[in-house]
Amino acid sequence: MRRTIVLVSTGALIAGAIAAAPAATAQSHDQPSRSARSVTVPESVGVVIAAANAARKGIDWAACPASWNIPSPITCGYVTVPVDYGKPFGATVKLAVDRAGNTGTPAERQGALIYNPGGPGGSGLRFPVRVTTSSALWVKTAKAYDFVGFDPRGVGHSAPISCEDPQEYVKAPKADPVPDSEADKLAQRKLAAEYADGCLERTGARTLSQMTTQNTARDLDVIRAALHEKKLNYLGVSYGTYLGAVYATLFPTHVRRLIVDSVVNPAQGQIWYRNNLDQDVAFQGRWDDWEAWVATYDSVYHLGDTPAKVEQKWLALRAGAKSHPIGGVVGPNELLGFFQNAPYYDSTWATVAGVWSRYEAGDTQALLDAAAPDLSDTAGNISAENSNAVYTAVECTDAKWPTNWRTWDRDNTALHAKYPFLTWENAWLNLPCATWGVKQQRPVDVRSHHGLPAVLIVQSTRDAATPYTGALELHRRLAGSRLITEKDAGSHGVTNLVNPCINSRVESYLLTGTVDAHDVVCGPHAAPVPAAS
Numbered sequence: 001m002r003r004t005i006v007l008v009s010t011g012a013l014i015a016g017a018i019a020a021a022p023a024a025t026a027q028s029h030d031q032p033s034r035s036a037r038s039v040t041v042p043e044s045v046g047v048v049i050a051a052a053n054a055a056r057k058g059i060d061w062a063a064c065p066a067s068w069n070i071p072s073p074i075t076c077g078y079v080t081v082p083v084d085y086g087k088p089f090g091a092t093v094k095l096a097v098d099r100a101g102n103t104g105t106p107a108e109r110q111g112a113l114i115y116n117p118g119g120p121g122g123s124g125l126r127f128p129v130r131v132t133t134s135s136a137l138w139v140k141t142a143k144a145y146d147f148v149g150f151d152p153r154g155v156g157h158s159a160p161i162s163c164e165d166p167q168e169y170v171k172a173p174k175a176d177p178v179p180d181s182e183a184d185k186l187a188q189r190k191l192a193a194e195y196a197d198g199c200l201e202r203t204g205a206r207t208l209s210q211m212t213t214q215n216t217a218r219d220l221d222v223i224r225a226a227l228h229e230k231k232l233n234y235l236g237v238s239y240g241t242y243l244g245a246v247y248a249t250l251f252p253t254h255v256r257r258l259i260v261d262s263v264v265n266p267a268q269g270q271i272w273y274r275n276n277l278d279q280d281v282a283f284q285g286r287w288d289d290w291e292a293w294v295a296t297y298d299s300v301y302h303l304g305d306t307p308a309k310v311e312q313k314w315l316a317l318r319a320g321a322k323s324h325p326i327g328g329v330v331g332p333n334e335l336l337g338f339f340q341n342a343p344y345y346d347s348t349w350a351t352v353a354g355v356w357s358r359y360e361a362g363d364t365q366a367l368l369d370a371a372a373p374d375l376s377d378t379a380g381n382i383s384a385e386n387s388n389a390v391y392t393a394v395e396c397t398d399a400k401w402p403t404n405w406r407t408w409d410r411d412n413t414a415l416h417a418k419y420p421f422l423t424w425e426n427a428w429l430n431l432p433c434a435t436w437g438v439k440q441q442r443p444v445d446v447r448s449h450h451g452l453p454a455v456l457i458v459q460s461t462r463d464a465a466t467p468y469t470g471a472l473e474l475h476r477r478l479a480g481s482r483l484i485t486e487k488d489a490g491s492h493g494v495t496n497l498v499n500p501c502i503n504s505r506v507e508s509y510l511l512t513g514t515v516d517a518h519d520v521v522c523g524p525h526a527a528p529v530p531a532a533s
Contacts, residue, residue: 046085104143118238173331462490
């Protein structure tokens with residue numbers, strides 16, 4: 001029989017939950033009894049219990065497994081969290097964490113800085129490498145902070161989930177995302193439904209139903225406790241900004257420093273269907289920026305001396321790959337997988353243009369190396385499939401999505417007419433959410449609450465993946481926050497780029513907690529230039 005504790009004070013709930021599970025401490029290896037595992041509490045209480053357990057156990061830091069490819073002296077460990085915070089004595093998962101200790105003196109140390117790179121589905125375990133490589137942007141911050149990364153639940157080394165056989169996932173060429181007929185749409189709908197079914201079958205309902213941003217925020221608080229940090233210092237990029245915003249809403253008094261970079265619009269009505277539609281518009285704008293840049297350097301790339309000519313060359317490349325896939329494996333879908341790097345990051349502008357230019361000059365291998373799957377890279381393919389599985393699981397479980405195909409068809413047909421670069425590809429990526437196999441949740445109403453310190457928001461105006469309106473919305477919702485705008489720039493992820501106007505303020509905030517009296521507008525970071533021959 002399921003046991004439920006009636007809502008009273010948090011202290012009484014915790015005491016009642018522990019009293020209901022007296023055998024937990026008597027079990028060998030600290031395993032709770034069967035009766036304890038069935039205890040049900042509000043999730044807000046479950047996270048307090050889990051955090052207390054984590055604080056007691058701490059983290060057993062050791063050399064990282066060789067297969068993780070994380071350099072010494074970074075150390076690794078695990079933090080145990082409940083699968084379901086409503087059942088804090090029930091099933092658990094182990095989250096992989098790593099750490100590079102602060103490089104300054106003990107007196108200079110301010111705590112741990114925890115990082116999430118986005119996704120959902122991204123691993124943060126490379127973050128401490130910024131310390132071991134002495135990244136110039138982070139030298140002073142590294143004196144004050146341990147740099148801590150982690151794999152969120154379901155990712156990488158943290159009980160990874162799966163929705164499809166990885167080798168099938170990367171197999172190419174896939175169908176052109178842009179449909180030519182109703183039959184094409186029907187085929188894509190069938191694939192999306194099969195993918196949703198695969199997530200349920202391969203991951204299981206219990207785990208899949210708990211793959212939410214709210215639970216990852218709770219996991220973050222348990223990691224904070226395991227690190228023996230009274231308050232959280234956090235840097236989140238892309239989806240990591242939404243994770244940070246949800247954490248700030250659920251645990252306002254646990255925040256010490258919080259930076260969000262390239263911001264997801266946190267409005268409940270935007271999570272996640274509307275945000276993905278807005279992406280389509282923004283990606284087109286940034287794609288147009290890149291084509292204009294390529295045209296400026298026509299003497300280097302020979303792809304057209306006007307944006308219109310570059311676009312025509314792109315459409316010709318796409319059409320040719322559709323009728324005759326390059327090397328038998330690169331069609332329009334695979335081209336998009338490579339070329340969308342350009343609107344994401346201007347650090348890739350020269351690379352993408354260079355590969356394309358070499359292809360047009362007769363070097364087919366360059367494009368195959370960049371865009372074709374490598375079936376021999378089984379580890380890489382497992383990682384890619386896992387990342388997509390987590391992305392799908394979190395976004396589909398976080399919020400309700402339209403279930404009527406006519407809504408998807410209407411919205412994406414209209415968007416494609418004006419913003420064709422990525423619209424249909426993005427639609428098919430997210431369509432599994434229309435037939436999702438577990439209950440979809442209601443997003444958190446992101447707001448500042450008593451005790452939340454100033455949050456630092458950093459955003460470029462032409463970001464494709466997280467449009468600028470998201471930063472404005474989060475800024476409006478978090479009282480006392482400060483917004484640093486990088487004007488006329490569009491790279492996704494700003495805080496790791498060289499821009500002294502931004503870098504100095506990020507560093508000052510982390511080291512002293514100070515923010516400007518008013519919001520700040522900075523100029524763009526240095527524009528990319530073609531790579532030397």
